[in-house]
Amino acid sequence: MDKFDDIITDLTVEDKMDKFDDIITELTVEDIRFPTSLELDGSDALHPSPDYSACYIILTTARGEKGYGLTFTLGRGNEIVAHCIDSLRFLFLGQNLKEIFSNMGSWLYKVNNEGQLRWLGPEKGVIGLSMGGLVNALWDLRGRIEKKPVWKILVDMEPEEIINLIDFTYIEDCITREEAKSLLLKFxxxxxxxxxxxxxxxxxxxxxxxxxxxxxxxxxxxxxxxxxxxxxxxxxxxxxxxxxxxxxxxxxxxxxxxxxxxxxxxxxxxxxxxxxxxxxxxxxxxxxxxxxxxxxxxxxxxxxxxxxxxxxxxxxxxxxxxxxxxxxxxxxxxxxxxxxxxxxxxxxxxxxxxxxxxxxxxxxxxxxxxxxxxxxxxxxxxxxxxxxxxxxxxxxxxxxxxxxxxxxxxxxx
CATH class of the missing domain: 3.20.20.120 (Enolase-like C-terminal domain)
Structure with a gap:
């Protein structure tokens, strides 16, 4: 994917990305659980006594910026997901935010298709839950740097910028990049x-x-x-x-x-x-x-x-x-x-x-x-x-x- 090739603005892509010229230096994950099973909150036919829980992620940069993300489980699964998140730190530590946000769809393709981890299934199961929490932490970090809520960042983006956030591999028989751009331009x-x-x-x-x-x-x-x-x-x-x-x-x-x-x-x-x-x-x-x-x-x-x-x-x-x-x-x-x-x-x-x-x-x-x-x-x-x-x-x-x-x-x- 090319970097926002069709965008016409007063700023170049490099200018817009300069604010993100920062390195991820630390990743921590916390196992947080709530005893919702005591009152049977969340109980259903296959999950009779869940404890609503989350693996809580903190990404820290060299400049001291922090981003917070999480992924949800029903209790014991937290331990497994937390270990998985910890094992993925090599994909994040040392990475420059500027490079990530300049073409995030392309970056995600690379991390989801890491040569050895891919056998576990990209975007599936525990790997998917872990990557979801980590990527959402990146977005929280971006929002704090830009001093905007994430929805506002997305709304203010040009259609081409939105498209470059997405990996269209395997879904172009449903929607192409050009069709996605047309939908975004329509409204x-x-x-x-x-x-x-x-x-x-x-x-x-x-x-x-x-x-x-x-x-x-x-x-x-x-x-x-x-x-x-x-x-x-x-x-x-x-x-x-x-x-x-x-x-x-x-x-x-x-x-x-x-x-x-x-x-x-x-x-x-x-x-x-x-x-x-x-x-x-x-x-x-x-x-x-x-x-x-x-x-x-x-x-x-x-x-x-x-x-x-x-x-x-x-x-x-x-x-x-x-x-x-x-x-x-x-x-x-x-x-x-x-x-x-x-x-x-x-x-x-x-x-x-x-x-x-x-x-x-x-x-x-x-x-x-x-x-x-x-x-x-x-x-x-x-x-x-x-x-x-x-x-x-x-x-x-x-x-x-x-x-x-x-x-x-x-x-x-």
């Missing part, structure tokens, strides 16, 4: 007006915190009425709250319980607000179709992760079966890389794209997913249920709504 004249509107009214959001598997019906009602409906969502989002019920396994007792839980949620939020349900990968294809046929009477807008997060064909089959019921399929929080997202998006396997800001290669690869989803007309509603994810994803979604998608219906964080 460029309206960016200033939309930025002003976003700053005035904010963006829509949904909550996953009302229907956790371990919550009683009474607790669900209390959380909805007092914490979310009356205090937050009805006042900020103009009666547009989005709520999620977490589903169980396949048996007669569970069917009765989940029908009741959905009835409780729908009763709490009324007939006009959105409701979503989440299976957390519990079902097979036919189970998912059968379950949602029963729950369709509650008018959920989507079923989230109805089956294995890796099964693209099953998601396509489920999506096709649920279309007559006006129920979409949402997935992506556990999707491991942009190539899998490409297949989900192109196959019709997702109607709502739930990209996670702390996976893959962090912000850069997430931008590739945003561009593919935008081209295909699929709304992005990122996954944000976890330590630090809400703080990060608001930057991505603000950029999205200003620079790529003026529509707010079905697009939230």
């Amino acid at each position: 460029k004249p309206e960016r200033e007006e939309r930025e002003k509107k976003i700053l005035e009214v904010g963006v829509h959001a949904y909550t996953t915190a009302v229907g956790w598997l371990g919550y009683s019906d009474q607790k669900i009602r209390l959380v909805v009425y007092f914490e979310y409906v009356f205090e937050t969502f009805f006042t900020i989002l103009y009666n547009s709250s989005w709520l999620v019920g977490i589903l169980r396994s396949e048996d007669k007792v569970s069917r009765l319980i989940e029908n009741r839980r959905c009835e409780v949620l729908r009763d709490c939020i009324g007939p006009n607000n959105y409701m979503m349900v989440d299976a957390n990968q519990k079902w097979g294809t036919q189970e998912a179709i059968s379950w949602m046929g029963q729950l369709a009477r509650f008018n959920p807008i989507w079923i989230e992760e109805p089956t294995s997060a890796d099964d693209i064909q099953a998601h396509a089959d489920i999506s096709k079966a649920l279309k007559p019921m006006n129920i979409g399929v949402a997935t992506g929080e556990a999707c491991q890389n942009r190539v899998m997202f490409k297949q989900f998006l192109m196959s019709g396997g997702m109607q709502f794209c739930q990209v996670d800001s702390a996976r893959m290669s962090g912000l850069n690869e997430v931008l590739a997913v945003y561009l593919m989803a935008t081209k295909l007309g699929i709304p992005v509603c990122p996954h944000a249920g976890g330590v630090g994810l809400c703080e990060m994803v608001q930057h991505l979604q603000t950029f999205y709504l200003i620079s790529l998608s003026p529509e707010t219906e079905g697009r939230s964080f």
Whole structure:
């Protein structure tokens, strides 16, 4: 990739990058865990007692600048991810920020395809979680140097600069660099007006915190009425709250319980607000179709992760079966890389794209997913249920709504 070849500004690329002429000299990682399992916060069908946790990363430069990043786990996985992050320090220490930010897509290709580590799978599993945290720390560092929030850095970039953040390898059959540039140019004249509107009214959001598997019906009602409906969502989002019920396994007792839980949620939020349900990968294809046929009477807008997060064909089959019921399929929080997202998006396997800001290669690869989803007309509603994810994803979604998608219906964080 060439360095911003098409940019016409008063400053050369070298001039713009001079502020980043600094060397990364230190990398530290902390293992931070919260005992959310005590109250069963975050509990679902496959994760009955999670401890929400994060590997917290600090990058320090020769000038004393610091950048902070993190990646999310459910507890014990922290130890493994922290060791992986530590093992990747050789890719970061001694690197010049100016060289990284001048052509970040090209730099990411090199680090993700390091000759010996690549066998573990670039942008996959623990490697992907680790790289996501490290890359997001780089963006935090850039924001502190430029004295701007990350969303503002992205919004102020020229289309060519955005494109040069992304590695288009393996996804050009979905979106080319030229198509990505056209999408960014399409809404460029309206960016200033939309930025002003976003700053005035904010963006829509949904909550996953009302229907956790371990919550009683009474607790669900209390959380909805007092914490979310009356205090937050009805006042900020103009009666547009989005709520999620977490589903169980396949048996007669569970069917009765989940029908009741959905009835409780729908009763709490009324007939006009959105409701979503989440299976957390519990079902097979036919189970998912059968379950949602029963729950369709509650008018959920989507079923989230109805089956294995890796099964693209099953998601396509489920999506096709649920279309007559006006129920979409949402997935992506556990999707491991942009190539899998490409297949989900192109196959019709997702109607709502739930990209996670702390996976893959962090912000850069997430931008590739945003561009593919935008081209295909699929709304992005990122996954944000976890330590630090809400703080990060608001930057991505603000950029999205200003620079790529003026529509707010079905697009939230």
